Amino acid sequence: TADPAPDMEGVTAALKAAMANGAPGAMARLTGPDGVRTRAVGVRDRVSGAAMDTRARFRVGSVSKTFSSVVLLQLVDEGALELDAPVNRYLPGLLPDDRITVRHLLTHRSGLADYTDKMFAQTVPGFEAVRNRVFGYRELLDLSLAEPRTTEPGAAYKYSNTNFVVVGMLIEKVTGKAVGREYERRIIEPLRLRHTSYVHPDTRIKGTHVRGYLHPDEAGAPLVDSTEQTVSWAQSAGAIISDPADLNTFMTALMTGRLLSPRMLEAMTSVTPTDATNTRFYGLGLRRYDLTCGTRVYGHTGTVQGFYTYAFATRDGRRSLSAMANTSNRGAANTALGGTLEAAFCGKKPA
Numbered sequence: 437t438a439d440p441a442p443d444m445e446g447v448t449a450a451l452k453a454a455m456a457n458g459a460p461g462a463m464a465r466l467t468g469p470d471g472v473r474t475r476a477v478g479v480r481d482r483v484s485g486a487a488m489d490t491r492a493r494f495r496v497g498s499v500s501k502t503f504s505s506v507v508l509l510q511l512v513d514e515g516a517l518e519l520d521a522p523v524n525r526y527l528p529g530l531l532p533d534d535r536i537t538v539r540h541l542l543t544h545r546s547g548l549a550d551y552t553d554k555m556f557a558q559t560v561p562g563f564e565a566v567r568n569r570v571f572g573y574r575e576l577l578d579l580s581l582a583e584p585r586t587t588e589p590g591a592a593y594k595y596s597n598t599n600f601v602v603v604g605m606l607i608e609k610v611t612g613k614a615v616g617r618e619y620e621r622r623i624i625e626p627l628r629l630r631h632t633s634y635v636h637p638d639t640r641i642k643g644t645h646v647r648g649y650l651h652p653d654e655a656g657a658p659l660v661d662s663t664e665q666t667v668s669w670a671q672s673a674g675a676i677i678s679d680p681a682d683l684n685t686f687m688t689a690l691m692t693g694r695l696l697s698p699r700m701l702e703a704m705t706s707v708t709p710t711d712a713t714n715t716r717f718y719g720l721g722l723r724r725y726d727l728t729c730g731t732r733v734y735g736h737t738g739t740v741q742g743f744y745t746y747a748f749a750t751r752d753g754r755r756s757l758s759a760m761a762n763t764s765n766r767g768a769a770n771t772a773l774g775g776t777l778e779a780a781f782c783g784k785k786p787a
């Protein structure tokens with residue numbers, strides 16, 4: 437059927453598979469015409485043994501990119517800047533190429549190298565080296581500009597955190613305010629996202645929260661508790677803290693037109709393929725996944741030390757899913773967690 441009931445056994449199986457692949461715990465929260473459903477497995481704290489809890493907060497990683505994209509697109513809606521203008525028009529001399537436009541940043545087509553490739557080439561040493569550091573935007577951009585560009589502007593999709601660091605710089609330049617203030621004023625307060633915050637450079641997660649556990653590169657090495665960090669290496673590209681309910685609310689509000697004009701939402705959801713499977717796409721700070729049942733879901737994934745996140749909704753906002761596993765640097769756990777999407781949005785597989 438076009439709008440099947442979620443397969444909750446399938447959701448639970450995907451969460452358990454994430455655990456079987458190295459996550460201490462995992463959880464999911466679904467909204468739909470038939471109400472809210474939650475599932476949680478394992479622990480949110482390996483020392484206390486506290487059970488995973490769908491009311492607990494965690495670091496959402498690159499789901500932050502969708503928050504940053506919404507703020508920037510609201511500014512475009514307000515005429516404060518233009519999507520197809522060169523970034524250098526608003527930040528004179530910042531980028532080495534006047535052809536790089538605002539749209540190139542939001543679609544990962546700028547060619548700016550991703551500084552995290554080198555920063556985290558060795559997972560735990562790289563993390564330990566930055567977990568308490570506070571970077572300026574300029575420092576992060578300089579790390580990227582020290583690397584060769586990956587493509588001519590606009591020529592190809594190449595995911596890069598650098599793009600959303602520059603988006604943060606644009607937001608602060610155009611508004612004269614810190615990005616955290618803009619998230620609050622334009623998204624968090626209007627939608628009453630009571631458990632969503634941007635506390636950079638504070639390292640703590642306030643309230644009931646999930647502890648994150650990073651897998652070292654060395655097989656069999658013990659997990660590293662990576663919960664406390666500044667996430668200053670990511671900022672507007674990945675430093676937001678939220679919880680399952682707020683992510684459901686955010687993605688649903690986005691899809692139902694509460695945050696952007698119809699024209700801007702149309703632009704945001706206009707996608708190009710990111711891989712050869714033709715089932716994964718990227719628009720403006722937003723991913724689209726085409727599921728096996730034909731349903732298209734929009735949202736973002738997140739990877740920050742100790743936390744994998746999926747936050748997606750159907751285009752009409754009738755259904756949404758947020759899912760989290762408290763580990764990272766373990767691709768199989770991330771892929772397993774991704775299995776919640778098919779179960780949530782496609783329902784039970786036909787026998």
Ligand SMILES: C[C@@H](NC(=O)[C@@H](C)NC(=O)CCCC[C@H](NC(=O)C[NH3+])C(=O)[O-])C(=O)O
Pocket residue numbers: 496497498499552556557558559560562597650670673674736737738739740741742764765766
């Ligand atoms: C891909 C993902 N991107 C994000 O969420 C951004 C904020 N995170 C990254 O770029 C990963 C940084 C390294 C993580 C580390 N990996 C390593 O250190 C590998 N050596 C880890 O897995 O924790 C997204 O858009 O879905």
